[in-house]
Amino acid sequence: MNPAQLYEQKLRAKEEAITFIQPNTDIITPILVAEPEALMKQLETFEGLKGNRLFQMFTTREVINADPDKLKIISMFMGAAERKAFKEGKIDLLPNHFSDIPKILKQTARKPVVLTTASPMDDNGWFSLGTNADHTIAMIPHAETVLLEVNEYMPRTYGENQVHISDVTALIENHQPIPEAPPAPEQSEKDKFIGDYVAGLIDNGDILQIGFGSIPNAIIDNLKDYRNLSIHTEMVPEKIMTLYESGALTNENNPFQKGKITATFAFGSRELYDFMHENQDIYMLPVNKTNHVGRLQSADKLVTVNAGVEVDFLGQVNSEKVGGTYWSSTGGQSDFQVASRLSEGGRGVICLYATAKGDSISKIVPSLNPGIPVTTSKNDVDYIVTEYGIARLRGKTIRERTKALIDIAHPKFRDELTFSAKEMGYL
Known part of the structure; x- marks a missing residue:
């Protein structure tokens, strides 16, 4: 038949x-x-x-x-x-x-x-x-x-x-339009500051894992003049079209499929879906390949960019719970964060705003509250970026981490955080 x-x-x-x-x-x-x-x-x-x-x-x-x-x-x-x-x-x-x-x-x-x-x-x-x-x-x-x-x-x-x-x-x-992602919020000044800082951690020739949203968009906007970048990621983000058209992407260093963008799913606009249609420069892979730490660690200069909800003085990152509400789950953050640590020349970046709720809550905290999940462990964390700067935690002691994180917290919370750190014996 x-x-x-x-x-x-x-x-x-x-x-x-x-x-x-x-x-x-x-x-x-x-x-x-x-x-x-x-x-x-x-x-x-x-x-x-x-x-x-x-x-x-x-x-x-x-x-x-x-x-x-x-x-x-x-x-x-x-x-x-x-x-x-x-x-x-x-x-x-x-x-x-x-x-x-x-x-x-x-x-x-x-x-x-x-x-x-x-x-x-x-x-x-x-x-x-x-x-x-x-x-x-x-x-x-x-x-x-x-x-x-x-x-x-x-x-x-x-x-x-x-x-x-x-x-x-x-x-x-069943022929009907497929779901489209809502437009990313307009980039704020905070997004642009974080985008600038993260772009400064990226070099020509790097392999990038990056997601969607206003912060990733701000980062990508800074990469259009870069050269020989490769994309190996979970989700094909909307802004990838801009990077593709700018000539910044060659994907020559992508060990998973040389010369191609590799990913495991996409979510965006109809324009993105049309861009993907019969595009030989995009190669889809199952998640047990795109996110497999053993495979990823062989990718030199792997730069992973993910979002966090809050981070404590130890460097533990919660990316799953907002207050008492379970918001999402681990996803691929831990997969890629561990892989970037193992990659030769790799860098793992966690981005978050310094505050929430109109600057009334600090997202740099002394300790994660009981019941809060640890998405990225203190041993796997590398860079933390807020609108106030970059804290490199990998290779730093607890006291050094504490000081570095307080330095990128919102200024209104730095005295309070310093007081807590001294109470805890971290400063």
């Missing part, structure tokens, strides 16, 4: 496709854009659920309101909808390093069912997961059931995110 015949044989209405999900099986969906809208909506009303678990990650839709005896929902990284549901006790959170999710799911998922969006099939029977590879493509060979939602709005990308029709259990067609 040729690919076109297989396609017609496996094409189903969404109401029928969802019935391939059996009781007491575990459903796995991608992060962000490739989460299949029509299949997820059908799942909400599917009466065949019993003892199922849904593993999702940073959903762009409302969390399914389900009886937990029928469907237990487990987030692996929380967005706004999951954050609210977690606070209300409707879902649970699975601690993880992003790189480790495929291994965790292989070890714990029962008769895995993968649900994902894909671009239309080519003449040889191959679908592309488009904006995604993440943990999904790593799980497909281990899945008992693979349900695809084919969407012509999903860009066709290249790399290790291809699925053959022969490996698909059933598919539906």
Whole structure:
């Protein structure tokens, strides 16, 4: 049977496709854009659920309101909808390093069912997961059931995110615009200061891991005159198009795929998705490759840039909890922070504003409060950057770290922090 015949044989209405999900099986969906809208909506009303678990990650839709005896929902990284549901006790959170999710799911998922969006099939029977590879493509060979939602709005990308029709259990067609990221906030003066400081830590020829948001955008704006940069990252950020067009990117030093941008997912505007469509200079990889510390450490001059919520005098970084609210999860921060430490000539940068809530709260703190998770450990931390400067913590003692962090805190909190440091015996 040729690919076109297989396609017609496996094409189903969404109401029928969802019935391939059996009781007491575990459903796995991608992060962000490739989460299949029509299949997820059908799942909400599917009466065949019993003892199922849904593993999702940073959903762009409302969390399914389900009886937990029928469907237990487990987030692996929380967005706004999951954050609210977690606070209300409707879902649970699975601690993880992003790189480790495929291994965790292989070890714990029962008769895995993968649900994902894909671009239309080519003449040889191959679908592309488009904006995604993440943990999904790593799980497909281990899945008992693979349900695809084919969407012509999903860009066709290249790399290790291809699925053959022969490996698909059933598919539906649902052609509708895919989720887009909200525009990043306009850069503030704080963002521009941090962008300037971080750009000063980057050299021509470096390999960069960088994310999205106003601070990463400010950093990228400073890199357009650089040369021979490479991008190996988790998420393809919106501003990468600017860097690509400026000539700053050659990706010649990218050991994962020479001459190409490598990443595991993307989230941005339609313009970004169009930029990615059939772009041979972008190569998608599963997260157990993009974020694997053992692979990353072989990349010389790896510079990783991530965000923190707060940092204490020891250098412990919390990037997951805001006050008493669980905000996100570890993601790939720890993966890349450890890798930058092991990389020859590597640098790991954590960015954060010095204050929150109208300068009423210092984000440089003496100690993390009880119950606050440590995302980056004191032994892996390297550079901390605020709008007031750079603190290099790696290789520094506790007293040296304390002083360096107080120096980049908001001036109104420095006396108070100094007093606490003396009370603790750190100064």
